Amino acid sequence: MRIITTQAVVDPETCIGCRTCEKVCPTESIKVGDDKKATVNLETCTGCGNCESRCPTFAIKLVALKEKKVIGVDYTKAPQDQIAALCKKAQFHPEAVLCYCTGTRAREVAACILLGARTPEEISRQTGIRTGCSVECIQPILRLLTAAGVELGKAPGWQWYGLTPTNWDLPNDVVKNPDHKKFYFEADRKIMEQVTDAKGGE
Numbered sequence: 001m002r003i004i005t006t007q008a009v010v011d012p013e014t015c016i017g018c019r020t021c022e023k024v025c026p027t028e029s030i031k032v033g034d035d036k037k038a039t040v041n042l043e044t045c046t047g048c049g050n051c052e053s054r055c056p057t058f059a060i061k062l063v064a065l066k067e068k069k070v071i072g073v074d075y076t077k078a079p080q081d082q083i084a085a086l087c088k089k090a091q092f093h094p095e096a097v098l099c100y101c102t103g104t105r106a107r108e109v110a111a112c113i114l115l116g117a118r119t120p121e122e123i124s125r126q127t128g129i130r131t132g133c134s135v136e137c138i139q140p141i142l143r144l145l146t147a148a149g150v151e152l153g154k155a156p157g158w159q160w161y162g163l164t165p166t167n168w169d170l171p172n173d174v175v176k177n178p179d180h181k182k183f184y185f186e187a188d189r190k191i192m193e194q195v196t197d198a199k200g201g202e
């Protein structure tokens with residue numbers, strides 16, 4: 001769940017139509033038209049500020065909304081056993097926070113996928129989770145999508161849908177190699193599996 005308090009507004013006088021904003025928007029909410037001016041879809045803009053901070057001519061401002069908007073996916077609408085199974089397959093506890101900017105938890109993203117979302121942009125539009133950080137937010141989303149059997153296509157902007165390998169992706173000959181014993185791969189896996197299996201305080 002996310003509370004939206006601002007949205008992007010473009011000044012057409014200073015917009016030069018470079019499309020930088022299009023490429024960094026996590027929700028595909030800003031588009032440059034045939035007139036070479038960017039316009040914002042206020043239905044889906046989450047006010048994340050990605051476009052504002054990268055516009056080379058400072059043509060974008062975040063303006064305060066008169067009334068805040070709340071967006072999010074109600075995770076109780078998806079089967080809880082399927083949420084738990086999907087999170088476990090992606091090695092997350094359902095209550096794990098995947099995006100520290102918005103506090104979005106694994107169970108909400110899992111529910112969003114189980115209810116039909118198929119891309120990080122769709123998940124961002126529905127849950128408000130950000131996707132611009134290559135370590136903390138896009139990776140867990142990609143791991144959950146992959147665990148759900150979704151084939152990741154090409155990202156629409158400058159985002160990269162490349163999965164960073166985790167401990168679970170290491171081949172056995174690396175894990176078992178005596179020369180690597182100082183890395184504690186197996187002990188780390190065991191601890192993480194305990195975290196994934198731990199019961200939450202619901």
Ligand code: SF4
Nearest residue numbers: 015016018019021055
């Ligand atoms: S980044 Fe700025 S100048 Fe470039 S298209 Fe978007 S609003 Fe216009």
Ligand code: SF4
Nearest residue numbers: 025045046048049051
């Ligand atoms: S980058 Fe963020 S602030 Fe800009 S249009 Fe997209 S969602 Fe809105």
